[in-house]
Amino acid sequence: MENHPTTVSYHLEASKFPWNIAPGKTVEAWGFNGQLPGPVLKAKKGDTLVVRIKNTLPEPTIVHWHGIRLPAAMDGTGDVQKPIGPGETFEYRFVVPDAGTFWYHSHANETVQMERGMYGALIVEDAGDPVFDQERVLMFDDMKLTADHQFTVPGGRLDRWGESHFGREGDTFLINGSETPVLGMAAGQMERWRLINASSARYIRLSIGGKPFRMIGTDGGLLETPRTMTDYLLAPGERIDAAVGPFAAGETLSIESLPYKGNHGKIRAGEHYGTVSVGPRQISRAFLPEQLRTIEPLAAQDAPATRKLKISLGLSLQNGADFQFNRTRHGLDQPVRVGELQIWEVNNSTLMHHPFHLHGFFFQVLEVDGKMPEYRAWKDTFNIAPSSKIKIAWMPDSRPGMWMYHCHVLEHHTAGMMANFEVVDPEQPAGQANHRHVNHCH
Numbered sequence: 001m002e003n004h005p006t007t008v009s010y011h012l013e014a015s016k017f018p019w020n021i022a023p024g025k026t027v028e029a030w031g032f033n034g035q036l037p038g039p040v041l042k043a044k045k046g047d048t049l050v051v052r053i054k055n056t057l058p059e060p061t062i063v064h065w066h067g068i069r070l071p072a073a074m075d076g077t078g079d080v081q082k083p084i085g086p087g088e089t090f091e092y093r094f095v096v097p098d099a100g101t102f103w104y105h106s107h108a109n110e111t112v113q114m115e116r117g118m119y120g121a122l123i124v125e126d127a128g129d130p131v132f133d134q135e136r137v138l139m140f141d142d143m144k145l146t147a148d149h150q151f152t153v154p155g156g157r158l159d160r161w162g163e164s165h166f167g168r169e170g171d172t173f174l175i176n177g178s179e180t181p182v183l184g185m186a187a188g189q190m191e192r193w194r195l196i197n198a199s200s201a202r203y204i205r206l207s208i209g210g211k212p213f214r215m216i217g218t219d220g221g222l223l224e225t226p227r228t229m230t231d232y233l234l235a236p237g238e239r240i241d242a243a244v245g246p247f248a249a250g251e252t253l254s255i256e257s258l259p260y261k262g263n264h265g266k267i268r269a270g271e272h273y274g275t276v277s278v279g280p281r282q283i284s285r286a287f288l289p290e291q292l293r294t295i296e297p298l299a300a301q302d303a304p305a306t307r308k309l310k311i312s313l314g315l316s317l318q319n320g321a322d323f324q325f326n327r328t329r330h331g332l333d334q335p336v337r338v339g340e341l342q343i344w345e346v347n348n349s350t351l352m353h354h355p356f357h358l359h360g361f362f363f364q365v366l367e368v369d370g371k372m373p374e375y376r377a378w379k380d381t382f383n384i385a386p387s388s389k390i391k392i393a394w395m396p397d398s399r400p401g402m403w404m405y406h407c408h409v410l411e412h413h414t415a416g417m418m419a420n421f422e423v424v425d426p427e428q429p430a431g432q433a434n435h436r437h438v439n440h441c442h
């Protein structure tokens with residue numbers, strides 16, 4: 001089976017709108033096409049995606065296509081494009097070269113825009129995908145709201161410090177913009193769930209009623225073989241695909257986050273996100289092969305690091321703490337050259353979790369604290385546990401221009417835990433994406 005590439009076009013309008021998260025609970029959302037999350041964009045591997053975005057928000061925005069290996073100029077950051085001002089329109093156009101579960105979200109004033117709903121899923125299908133009875137996209141989020149459903153604005157100094165330090169976490173838990181929804185599922189069937197953590201800072205140690213599920217994919221598409229588990233710690237920005245079911249008629253399962261030790265240093269109690277209600281039995285046509293695909297290793301586990309990044313907090317009189325890569329806030333790292341294998345060691349010297357996100361390229365994790373991971377996967381977001389060190393491998397292909405890596409806890413990113421770097425192709429100069437034409441303001 002093969003795909004016949006075509007062009008898929010969407011129109012999105014970014015605006016403010018009232019959004020019901022539960023009966024009698026309306027928030028003033030910011031999002032796409034008056035819905036939260038924005039529409040699920042779908043394309044087939046190899047298609048050209050054209051997304052025209054009109055901004056009717058009162059402030060500029062930029063849209064990032066998280067996980068897509070696209071040209072630098074389409075990546076949606078302040079270093080490669082001018083923000084889309086109020087009343088302006090911008091057309092993103094790129095090929096989607098990989099099948100998988102991706103998402104789009106604001107990359108401007110993120111701590112406000114994403115908290116309010118500026119995100120949606122981008123699903124890239126492949127003719128060779130395994131067959132399921134049903135497919136769902138579940139976007140997880142939390143909102144920090146006042147008693148009358150307004151988004152809180154950090155008031156005092158301590159409040160601001162807390163949000164910047166630990167990230168913004170709320171106690172309103174959403175799946176697809178609904179508070180604790182009930183998902184109906186037929187008994188005897190197996191579904192593909194595409195799970196996306198769209199929250200600003202909250203980790204979700206996902207459990208589906210404690211039942212085993214099979215993880216079949218992650219950020220960069222399918223794994224080599226399904227992996228059975230009962231929970232998975234999904235970091236902000238990260239995705240997994242899971243084969244869920246079959247369950248028995250009449251079962252009720254809680255979609256929840258199990259207790260874990262988060263960035264506040266406290267063990268959190270479980271958090272309830274939604275419910276699966278299993279109805280009458282239906283015939284299943286689902287088939288999950290034991291071999292999903294082959295992922296060639298990019299490098300050996302003992303490959304020496306070509307670059308070392310250190311995540312640290314610095315004392316700052318102004319901010320309380322500076323969030324840094326290599327002791328720099330909002331840095332400009334050394335360029336990389338096309339075709340030169342990158343082996344990066346990323347050392348988290350803090351006592352917090354930080355989800356490391358690389359724009360535009362997938363990496364393989366070679367080592368976590370000196371040990372090889374149990375399975376190979378293509379990742380673009382990987383959680384680095386407190387006082388932990390990872391080694392990753394990635395290959396810059398010929399998409400020259402400015403790229404970036406950052407912590408996907410949005411408040412950490414905003415507080416400086418990011419850097420830009422250039423991918424240089426000596427054979428193909430990058431043109432306007434070559435230099436930083438937008439400066440960060442703080």
Ligand SMILES: [Cu+2]
Pocket residue numbers: 353354355407408409412413417
């Ligand atoms: Cu962080």
